[in-house]
Amino acid sequence: MxxxxxxxxxxxxxxxxxxxxxxxxxxxxxxGDPARTMVGIEASAEQIEQAREELGLNRPLHEQFFSFVGNAIKGDLGESIRTSLPVTEEILNRLPITINIAIGATIFATFFGMLFGIIAAINHNKFGDGLTMVISLLSVSTPSYFLGLLLMLVFSLHLGWLPTIGISTPIHYILPIVTLGAQAMGLIARMTRSGMLDVLRQDYIRTARAKGLPERVVIYIHAFKNALIPVVTVVGLRFGGLLAGTVLVESVFAVPGIGRFMVEAVLIxxxxxxxxxxxxxxxxxxxxxxxxxxxxxxxxxxxxxx
Structure with a gap:
């Protein structure tokens, strides 16, 4: 190992x-010239040269690269042009929010995805199978930004159950987590269903049933463990995707995480x-x-x- x-x-x-x-x-x-873009088109030559020096653009390219790598290893990612604060400090202030949303979305997607997948596999070609697959298809097909606006419209504006924007209390996390985890939930449900159906056809499952073991033991002890292996891969890959996907969700719900911070940095x-x-x-x-x-x-x- x-x-x-x-x-x-x-x-x-x-x-x-x-x-x-x-x-x-x-x-x-x-x-164009990043230094000129930073200081504006009306800046003087001295201001442009100063900006180039601050960015290190006046040094040879290989020196700039090794300096960038060395500083990144030490945790120094430079200073923000807008706030003049260290970028590392700005990221660390926002990173916990993004991680909480990504982890919450992963837990939500994994729990309900596996639950729907198991229900669909147990009720193969029955009503429960069709219903769960329709739900998973809708969740996979619905864009995050549209789902976020729809949930905001229903649960915030019409029902008044959940807050709309910000992240000041734990309740504020619910809508961003559901929005971010919906697509992953559908994917995990389909993978779990496929894996469970494949495992339930194996000889050792028929042997376990022939021995008179309860169906619950056969499903959750013998079948689910072996069907879990491909699902773990999907969950891990989706967590990385969810971490990157917070850009849209944080923008929709005005969450001060890394995703929204990145969007604001691009705009300015x-x-x-x-x-x-x-x-x-x-x-x-x-x-x-x-x-x-x-x-x-x-x-x-x-x-x-x-």
């Missing part, structure tokens, strides 16, 4: 290097913030996938030798 973990870590290193190169290149792929061309937030989200996605691989190896020992 230790060798498996070490191999996965070494496989992640080139990916992290590629991400770092892409994020670093963002500033240099922008049409705060390049250090854009670089920092993209780097944090991308690295988080890769590390989550690494963790999923390790969990996958623990659940299925055969994976360790592939």
């Amino acid at each position: 230790l060798r498996f973990i070490i191999n996965r870590i070494f496989q992640v290193i080139p990916v992290l290097l590629g991400i770092t190169i892409l994020v670093f290149s963002m500033l240099h792929l922008i049409p 061309r705060d390049y250090p913030v854009v670089q920092g937030t993209v780097l944090v989200v991308a690295v988080s996605f890769v590390l989550i996938n690494l963790l999923v691989d390790i969990i996958y190896g623990l659940l299925d020992p055969r994976v360790r030798y592939t």
Whole structure:
């Protein structure tokens, strides 16, 4: 198992290097001069040169890259142009909110997705199967921004049960979590149903039933564990996607998380913030996938030798 973990870590290193190169290149792929864009078209030559010096654009490209990597490793992502505060500090202030929403959405999607998937598999080709699959199809097909506005209209404006914007109390998390987790719920439900139907056709399940074991034991002890392996992969991948998908949800519900912070930085061309937030989200996605691989190896020992 230790060798498996070490191999996965070494496989992640080139990916992290590629991400770092892409994020670093963002500033240099922008049409025109980033320094002029920062200070405005009416700025003097001295102001433009000062901006270039602050961004480090007056140094050779390889020096800029190694400086960027070295500072990122130390946790220094530069300073925000808008607030003049360290980007790392700005991200750390908003990161817990985004993580809470992503984790909440993952728990919501996993619980209800697995529940609907098991119900559909047990009631294969019956009313329960059709109903749960229709629900999962609707959840997968509905865009997050549209679902968020719809939930806001129903539960906030018409019923008055839940708050509309902000994140000041735990109740404020409900609508963003449901909105963000809906698509993942549908996907997990379909994967769980497919996995359960495949496992329920296996010989050892027929043997367990022939021994007279209760159906609940057959479903939840024998079948569900083996059907869980592909679902774990989907859940892990979706968590990374949910972390990145908070951009839309946080914008709809005016949540002060990383996603909304990134959107605001793009609109005002705060390049250090854009670089920092993209780097944090991308690295988080890769590390989550690494963790999923390790969990996958623990659940299925055969994976360790592939």
